[in-house]
Amino acid sequence: MSEDPLLEVRDLKVHFGSKKLFRKSVVVHAVDGVSFSVPKGKTLGIVGESGSGKTTTALAVLRLVPITDGTIRIGDAEISALEKEELRAARRKVQMVFQDPYSSLDPRRRVGDIVREPLDLMEIGAEADRDQMVHDLFVQVGLRPELAKLFPHQFSGGQRQRVGLARALATRPELIVCDEPVSALDVAVQAQILNLMRKLQEELGVTYLFISHDLGVVQHLCDHVAVMYLGQIVEQADRISLFSNPQHPYTQALLAAVPKARARDGSEKRIPLTGDPPSPINLPKGCRFAGRCPVAMEKCHSVVPELRDRGNGHLASCHLLD
Amino acid sequence: MSTILSINDLIVDFKTRAGNARVLNEISIELQSGEILGIVGESGCGKSMTALTIMGLVPSPPGKISSGSILLEEEDLVKASTARMRQVRGGIISMIFQEPMTSLNPVFRVGDQIAECVLLHEEITKEDAWNRAVEMLTKVGIPEPEIRARAYPHELSGGMRQRVMIAMALSCRPRILIADEPTTALDVTVQAQIFDLLKDLQRETGTAIIMITHDMGAIAELADRAAVMYAGHIIETGKTEDILSNPQHPYTRGLIACVPHLEENPSEIRPYLSEIKGVVPSLTELGKGCAFAPRCPYKTDVCEEERPPIELVDSVHAVACYNIKYVVAV
Numbered sequence: 156m157s158e159d160p161l162l163e164v165r166d167l168k169v170h171f172g173s174k175k176l177f178r179k180s181v182v183v184h185a186v187d188g189v190s191f192s193v194p195k196g197k198t199l200g201i202v203g204e205s206g207s208g209k210t211t212t213a214l215a216v217l218r219l220v221p222i223t224d225g226t227i228r229i230g231d232a233e234i235s236a237l238e239k240e241e242l243r244a245a246r247r248k249v250q251m252v253f254q255d256p257y258s259s260l261d262p263r264r265r266v267g268d269i270v271r272e273p274l275d276l277m278e279i280g281a282e283a284d285r286d287q288m289v290h291d292l293f294v295q296v297g298l299r300p301e302l303a304k305l306f307p308h309q310f311s312g313g314q315r316q317r318v319g320l321a322r323a324l325a326t327r328p329e330l331i332v333c334d335e336p337v338s339a340l341d342v343a344v345q346a347q348i349l350n351l352m353r354k355l356q357e358e359l360g361v362t363y364l365f366i367s368h369d370l371g372v373v374q375h376l377c378d379h380v381a382v383m384y385l386g387q388i389v390e391q392a393d394r395i396s397l398f399s400n401p402q403h404p405y406t407q408a409l410l411a412a413v414p415k416a417r418a419r420d421g422s423e424k425r426i427p428l429t430g431d432p433p434s435p436i437n438l439p440k441g442c443r444f445a446g447r448c449p450v451a452m453e454k455c456h457s458v459v460p461e462l463r464d465r466g467n468g469h470l471a472s473c474h475l476l477d
Numbered sequence: 478m479s480t481i482l483s484i485n486d487l488i489v490d491f492k493t494r495a496g497n498a499r500v501l502n503e504i505s506i507e508l509q510s511g512e513i514l515g516i517v518g519e520s521g522c523g524k525s526m527t528a529l530t531i532m533g534l535v536p537s538p539p540g541k542i543s544s545g546s547i548l549l550e551e552e553d554l555v556k557a558s559t560a561r562m563r564q565v566r567g568g569i570i571s572m573i574f575q576e577p578m579t580s581l582n583p584v585f586r587v588g589d590q591i592a593e594c595v596l597l598h599e600e601i602t603k604e605d606a607w608n609r610a611v612e613m614l615t616k617v618g619i620p621e622p623e624i625r626a627r628a629y630p631h632e633l634s635g636g637m638r639q640r641v642m643i644a645m646a647l648s649c650r651p652r653i654l655i656a657d658e659p660t661t662a663l664d665v666t667v668q669a670q671i672f673d674l675l676k677d678l679q680r681e682t683g684t685a686i687i688m689i690t691h692d693m694g695a696i697a698e699l700a701d702r703a704a705v706m707y708a709g710h711i712i713e714t715g716k717t718e719d720i721l722s723n724p725q726h727p728y729t730r731g732l733i734a735c736v737p738h739l740e741e742n743p744s745e746i747r748p749y750l751s752e753i754k755g756v757v758p759s760l761t762e763l764g765k766g767c768a769f770a771p772r773c774p775y776k777t778d779v780c781e782e783e784r785p786p787i788e789l790v791d792s793v794h795a796v797a798c799y800n801i802k803y804v805v806a807v
Contacts, residue, residue: 341691
């Protein structure tokens with residue numbers, strides 16, 4: 156992933172803490188040392204179970220949560236070092252699409268105004284041209300422009316997500332962070348939105364950071380994939396390498412757990428994964444996955460494995476591979 | 478195998494401001510004892526409404542069972558009294574819901590909640606009911622069941638809560654279990670655990686299961702037979718293998734084709750996903766023809782005139798479509 160990265164994240168840490176009087180303070184290690192980069196015009200998928208820190212990573216890229224440590228660079232701007240006005244200006248280059256199209260649109264505003272708002276805020280184009288820009292954005296995401304007068308509740312889930320995409324595209328961002336953009340949609344609508352996202356990428360060359368728990372969707376859309384577990388990346392590779400040759404036991408278990416929508420032939424064996432992920436407050440000492448790992452050794456419970464290159468840029472952190 | 482539940486030409490209407498919505502339109506399903514039947518479809522297709530109707534939980538008004546029967550062996554549940562339905566619910570037919578957090582009472586210990594269910598349906602002492610609760614928790618694979626029985630729902634993870642729900646649903650040894658999207662709110666690794674658990678329990682107790690889901694993968698994983706629903710109609714039923722590898726209805730084919738399936742060896746080329754054009758119709762505005770006709774690439778004049786009846790294409794596989802010949806030839 157060395158070719159001209161648009162987004163570069165180095166050793167990102169996001170810890171949430173609460174200091175309490177007379178009580179031990181508690182620190183949640185939501186994201187704990189994550190590094191990745193996304194080349195221009197490509198898509199990086201981040202997968203993981205709930206609580207793995209994937210959404211927090213996405214929010215940190217937009218500086219929507221305070222960063223504890225690490226650097227985030229978008230193009231030549233170091234987002235993690237900017238404050239106030241500079242940060243606002245830099246945010247023009249990066250936009251977000253949210254999971255729930257029902258709660259991420261203001262119910263009291265017409266959708267045309269919702270799409271127009273970032274144009275006004277960022278003072279993009281002459282004021283007189285902005286109506287035309289909104290019109291063009293609607294066409295781009297496959298909505299009839301006359302729908303701009305309606306309110307969000309008059310739209311279906313899929314149409315709302317199109318409005319969300321139009322709003323994200325309004326500032327002509329280079330990077331769009333998508334947090335589970337299709338998981339609230341029915342499968343038929345999901346296909347329409349995924350196709351739209353592909354089309355927009357081909358036309359505009361926009362880069363996606365795509366957060367999802369759905370491995371089928373990630374395999375379809377993403378060029379590179381990072382697998383997160385309990386605040387860390389345990390495996391990262393290009394799409395072909397990751398899915399055809401998963402190295403980390405967690406990735407293998409995750410892939411095996413996905414139900415296959417075809418007739419059973421009895422040949423598949425599932426790697427049983429028992430229990431739930433441990434709490435991000437009291438982290439285990441060694442490998443964070445050791446407690447649930449079917450092939451854990453003694454060493455795994457005491458020594459933290461390193462994320463190393465296992466050939467052709469396929470990164471994985473597991474003692475078994477060392 | 479014998480038929481344990483048989484739904485015949487069931488029609489359920491809802492009065493809405495926009496007019497009458499026929500949420501279930503001449504639904505007929507048979508459930509054999511000891512099988513897992515999957516009902517699959519998108520939101521609003523009537524799959525959850527089918528479950529609520531069986532349980533006698535259709536809110537009325539605005540809902541109304543307009544005609545049809547639900548036969549539990551010889552007994553018609555549509556005509557059953559409220560008192561009788563209370564015995565049936567939990568005792569003979571029980572249900573687990575999608576969201577395990579909102580379906581458990583947050584202020585009672587989970588053991589008490591399971592015991593309450595047993596006490597309602599059986600003449601049993603409180604102590605025995607508690608012991609049954611612990612026994613059920615053991616059965617669904619909860620570690621340290623004596624301690625966990627004393628826990629409150631918020632102290633358990635999502636997967637654990639769903640196990641508690643399953644324990645509660647099975648505590649009175651029902652003959653039918655209805656699972657309405659039981660794993661939608663859970664992570665895939667936990668989902669796999671719950672699927673294995675349901676399969677094991679089904680094998681052990683012989684309970685028939687109706688599994689309601691939007692996920693073809695879940696159907697492939699669990700169900701012996703499947704029914705596909707669209708806009709209040711059943712449009713295709715058959716053995717799971719037949720539905721998945723030889724779907725006949727254009728909607729079923731579209732539904733399977735539009736999901737990006739996980740491949741073990743993905744190819745370099747990624748075609749666009751196939752789409753089902755358009756949107757699900759409003760139930761208040763269904764015409765007299767096939768409900769899928771406006772979105773169907775194969776539709777002919779007759780599709781818009783008359784609703785296609787569901788007919789057998791082989792011994793167990795039934796489809797409601799006039800143009801199967803053309804659809805399958807493609």
